[in-house]
Amino acid sequence: MPMVLLECDKAIPEREQHIYLKVEGEDSRDYLPVSNASTIPGTLSERGCAFCGAKLVIGGVLKDTIQMIHGPIGCAYDTWHTKRYPTDNGHFNMKYVWSTDMKESHIVFGGEKRLEKSINEAFDEMPDIKRMFVYTTCPTALIGDDIKAVAKKVMQERPDVDIFTCECPGFAGVSQSKGHHVLNIGWINEKVGTLEPEITSDYTMNFIGDFNIQGDTQLLQTYWDRLGIQVIAHFTGNGTYDDLRCMHRAQLNVVNCARSSGYIANELKKQYGIPRLDIDSWGFSYMAEGIRKICAFFGIEERGEKLIEEEYAKWKGKLDWYKERLQGKKMAIWTGGPRLWHWTKSVEDDLGIQVVAMSSKFGHQEDFEKVIARGQNGTYYIDDGNELEFFEIIDLVKPDVIFTGPRVGELVKKLHIPYVNGHGYHNGPYMGFEGFVNLARDTYNAVHNPLLKLAATDIRDDQAVRFLEAAE
Amino acid sequence: MPMVLLECDKAIPEREQHIYLKVEGEDSRDYLPVSNASTIPGTLSERGCAFCGAKLVIGGVLKDTIQMIHGPIGCAYDTWHTKRYPTDNGHFNMKYVWSTDMKESHIVFGGEKRLEKSINEAFDEMPDIKRMFVYTTCPTALIGDDIKAVAKKVMQERPDVDIFTCECPGFAGVSQSKGHHVLNIGWINEKVGTLEPEITSDYTMNFIGDFNIQGDTQLLQTYWDRLGIQVIAHFTGNGTYDDLRCMHRAQLNVVNCARSSGYIANELKKQYGIPRLDIDSWGFSYMAEGIRKICAFFGIEERGEKLIEEEYAKWKGKLDWYKERLQGKKMAIWTGGPRLWHWTKSVEDDLGIQVVAMSSKFGHQEDFEKVIARGQNGTYYIDDGNELEFFEIIDLVKPDVIFTGPRVGELVKKLHIPYVNGHGYHNGPYMGFEGFVNLARDTYNAVHNPLLKLAATDIRDDQAVRFLEAAE
Amino acid sequence: MGCEITTRERAGVINPMYDCQPAGAQYAGIGMKDCIPLVHGGQGCTMFVRLLFAQHFKENFDVASTSLHEDSAVFGGHKRIQDGVLTLVRRYPDLRIIQVITTCSTEVIGDDIEGNIRYAEEQIAKEFPGRKVYVVPVHTPSFKNSQVGGYSECVLSTWKTIAKEKVAPTGKLNIFPGWVNPGDVQLLKHYAKEMGVDASIFLDTQDFDSPMLPDKSIHTHGRTTVEDIRASTGALGSLSLARYEAASTVDFLKKEFDVPGHTVSSPYGIANTDAMLRKISEITGKPIPLSLVEERGVAIDALQDLAHMFFANKRVAIFGHPDLVIGLAEFCIEVELEPALLLLGDDNTRYKKDPRIVALKERVNWDMEVVCNADLWELERRIKDDPKKYDLILGHSKGRYVAIDANIPMARVGFPTFDRAGLYRHPTMGYRGAMLLAEQIANAMFTHMEYVRDREWILNTW
């Protein structure tokens, strides 16, 4: 009985298909949780919407691009100040959101004029910016505004600007994952190949599916620089709009997050024949393996070994200090999807941590295949976990730390369980060698926080005893 | 009966001789308050000590000089963070105090060795600083430490340093005024003439008795620059130790604060024949008059007129805006001494303010002569006023604003009277044309503070009325 | 000199000040006990609003979604409403209130909210005989109004659904503070206690600042119960402290149940707090006690230390909820700060006629602008044009980068204030709130003086 019906799910028995407990001896391939399926209404799931999958996760990372959201104000307001992807040009991407601020009359009479005006205003107000993404949202999709036509019109009138349109309203698909797909496919079909890059190295690649969370991209870039590899486009961490138009010229596509960006890598292979190489950037062993694979592709193995050696010399001792102190700690991972499989084995190998429960918001079948393959026995693998399930799972596996978002972090805090920000990190970057030491440090600090012990104390507890003693 | 025995002074009738009420028709010269006399113990006077008169008021202003206080820790601690005299080199003078931290054993066995060690340490720790003042304090004076001998020894051993010693313990004299005197005379006798200045203008002067409170000196310096007059030494606002050694080379001594620094001007006249010219730097009419006098001395009247004209054009309108709104307001001045006579007529002439009571901490006879000559009828002139007297005077004259220190400001606040910082200013500088507009602005803001009206309201007051109305 | 009232001229918004209506409705929903709002729309409409609350309060709040997908866009979302409500009722046995909050999409689709609620209620009655769950229809299309109106709408709808009959007189006073912080709720309770007034704070969000307890119990939700709401019809009066967030429910209680309705200016600053206490005294017949006179005196004493020395002639830009912005402007004038720009962030046309705005307009003798339907770009652009235009910014954290990039001191106030620790815990209302805000403003200015080395030495002694 590796599929689990939790107590709290008695009223929604279909949830049994989404929760898997890996058991020794059984063939886990028979028991893949159902994933990428519609959420049961009213379950307090953790999922976001397709729009945010496109805007917030991928498009909004770009450092030189206006993100015009065609809809009521909330879609803009809500996808602002929620992410931690800095840029090397002052974080333009995190400072602004743009909205057409749709009102009832535009719903009734159509919002294309308003969109056109908003686009022009935005370019006028920010004259240094020449690139834009335009997104539909639920109501503008429902009323059928033709945002492509508007974008085209503006581009004709303003030859110095370029606009990409993304039509994935919040109700599309079952989760943010749909937005990743729409944006990937749209971009490859409409924008890749429309600009030629300057080639400065014999070795060129795109780095795909890394969003520069707390500087991940910038840290890894120091490796590529040392290896002499030119990254033509970062999809999309610290990236620019025009770099992404040049993706067709790379010799290799290196993919970190296959879930958000595998589509474009596949298309680049299909349309341009560029090979796809998947690596893991989190964890010492994985990172070293990734560097080796890339260097092998380019035939620069010795450079890779030198880099790895230098990095190990610098960071391995620190990692081991933490490993010694984290050995045997139990961790839960409740994040989007791929990080489950990126992390479960790397924290086990590099830090001696046991991952006891994982919940994915928007992982697909291939993600669960990977994570179950890499994960341990006795661990719960959950698709689209909800709040009551989280409580029950915590009771079952008693994790010492949970990698999840800040809100859920606040929730589990009440249960005296510390969290580490599994989306935006506590104090990153977490990728690469240095980054994984950061992850280890944050985990150590979370687990060894003296407040947890204090929180568990009821200061009234020993009163009876004390009164007795006092009376003696 | 122009000398006044207040109700609160019935137990100390000698205070009658210190409080004068100027009355129409009487010859005020017959009724000068007794001043510069010993304070009655236990009266809660506002006076400080001679040590602070030297260290805090004059010596500590210098921007390049260590102020070594030979005594227990309090004398250093207490004369630190109490003044607002910035410098153009980063406020070294306000950031540090130095103490020999005398302990009982040094009291018993003598503190000269400790002083020597402390001096050397201070120079060692701050190698960029080569100048020092050394002060005795009450206990080191009482045990008879020879600080001059120690200073001499150090100067022999460290030829690049120069040290000035000032022997005025806190118990010397009746107030801080004694310290001004000791420092003035000591400096002229020991240091003036030991260095020659570089002369860069045909017109040279010392500016004496201005301590750069909130940038006074720096503001006035812009005038001297525009007039082409070289200021050889500022005694001591924003000044340097070595500049003060060159005072003998000025053609003219311009004195603002005669109380703290008249002595040195007189000695410079006696010993070097440099003429002394007293001016007032606060107030439009006074400042203009002062500039005219200085320019007349140098024969550069037209430059002076141009300056005055430019400044009037720039600031007079602003002054008048405030004058219109301050007309008839009643002000009390409770400060050190000279500001009483500097301000009483200037606020009357320039702002239409009536000064209704003045108390001087350490003014001498000549100060009271001046202030009573310049002051109005119906005004109280008080020497060394104390707290109960302040309360009573406030009841008598009901001032709208009091120019005094922050502590007394906090006291009168409870009586719903705003204060303006008469020592360190609220938001200065206050000297010069721009400065007097600042003074006007701060006075206006003090007097028109809506909180004063709110403070006077008892929110319970109209309850009876309201309950009645409600019942109807 | 003088005050100009304008409206944003651009069509688009760059950096909005308010979230949309459903967000405000959700904020109201979490203020009640045994209640989980159910947002009928895309999942993002819930997920990000829950995150927003967590950013501000550092707490998790429960809000559910109907998880609208394409099929609902085509065939309607009826089933998802019904399933959502029933799933909640089934899995949360203590649940007593569910607000069904509509969004832009479901309003465009035109789902029959009331009909589906009726159906769900029938199901509940069948499945859980004897259990009463109030399912509240809350119509908050995102393309109307803003979080401000959404909050008001959800409170009103909940009252309409639960407060069905006039109960016997309770002797209590209903106080509707609007969208405020737990610190404000605690302050109001404290005032009521000092005055001996039995007050119900609607909504009682004190536990939005909730503890970690040894028994691991979770109390992060409003304290306002079904019983409290029902009892409000028997109160001796209702007091609205927020024209745009609270007045509608006060009016409802007046019209439907003859509960006398009162409105005062939002109690920001001394005079507004005076007026509130006097009004409470008038309604209840309870005198204002000495303790509050003293508390007031401590606040005035603290303000007086700062006003003419540090605050006078400082030009302030203020943005946030309309009642807060207006109240803060009034407070500013009390402490000699000059409100120079007020930004009100939605298309409510009543602001221009708000008597408080009119009074401000008549009162100021400096340049002042009130911009309606404003976004934060209005602020940023003015500063770009004239970097010295403002000396201080008062507003919520969404405007933080304007202050950071322009190097202008900013005191965080309102909602959300995610970039400072603990602010939600302290009141802004009342005497204490005025004092704490002034302290925060002063300390922001002082810190600024230090970082830019601008007369920081003046703080050595003042």
Added chain:
Amino acid sequence: MGCEITTRERAGVINPMYDCQPAGAQYAGIGMKDCIPLVHGGQGCTMFVRLLFAQHFKENFDVASTSLHEDSAVFGGHKRIQDGVLTLVRRYPDLRIIQVITTCSTEVIGDDIEGNIRYAEEQIAKEFPGRKVYVVPVHTPSFKNSQVGGYSECVLSTWKTIAKEKVAPTGKLNIFPGWVNPGDVQLLKHYAKEMGVDASIFLDTQDFDSPMLPDKSIHTHGRTTVEDIRASTGALGSLSLARYEAASTVDFLKKEFDVPGHTVSSPYGIANTDAMLRKISEITGKPIPLSLVEERGVAIDALQDLAHMFFANKRVAIFGHPDLVIGLAEFCIEVELEPALLLLGDDNTRYKKDPRIVALKERVNWDMEVVCNADLWELERRIKDDPKKYDLILGHSKGRYVAIDANIPMARVGFPTFDRAGLYRHPTMGYRGAMLLAEQIANAMFTHMEYVRDREWILNTW
């Protein structure tokens, strides 16, 4: 790794951490009602200390001087003591306590304080029959100890003078918090109230934060009365919260009047506050109520948001009063801050053997220094040598320029804190104090991140 305990090696002091003994004695004196301390020394010894109090509290406090001059240096200051006392008694009809506080000069001169006091008392008896004024000899030569010892000495001497006999049991608990802020006194009163304990806070300095009142009355002085002091001999126990500031008077009450004496670590941080409450519970037999469990939980909840995310691995330099510094170091460890430098600012040799210091020494697994008899140059020099040595400074405002010039965030705590508004008003002790201090630390760090543009974007969501 490990903790080193050293002593300042220089003879001289650059930027002292503490004022001299008479300053501390004056601070104690103003904590009593109908009391004006009379400082026997130069006028500066009073004037600047009064200014210091005003800098910190933004209030005026009454302290008198004997205005020592040269003649006294030669002939002795007898007359000035007598005149000073009598002038005070004559002009202040409500006056009941006068501490005659010696200074360096009058101790060197060797004036017979006790003799002169006897003489003055005789004069008072003659002139004001039936009026009792306690004239307290307080020997506080400036060349011994520091303000810390002076505070302790003045409290002890006052008790010795006034608490002359054992009164009937009062059922009260004496709490001696040491030199703390009005906010701390209010906190302790609140705790006592919640526990149903009738406590006397010695000294009760709540009104050091005093109001502007409509009647213009002035209440800026301690609330501790002659009666309170007398009644302390009948208390069911005394609790010292500060080893170096309060323990001596607790010992006196024990030795002279058999009042059971108790000492706990100063209640900074959670665990120390736990210990204090448990001790109070133990002494009084009153249980700790749920309300304090909840208050504690709110504080822990707030701290938990900050500790491992922002505080962990941050190296902290701490200076100030010894009990405060040690308590703050213990608090730091609770929230994952690493105390790296503790500065204790006088020549008290007992610090090195303080069990709390010994425990810290055993506990830390990072580099830590404790410098005794330190000045602020010890801090500044270390930073000049290694600008990255500390990430945070905790201390009073006398050290502000170290932080400003080295660009290190600093939270102001202790005495004096004149460069921030309102700090004295809030507690540092107790759960709430720990929480507020953590908020202040976090907000200082956050502001710093913004001004130096160091990952300030992380605050968008945490």
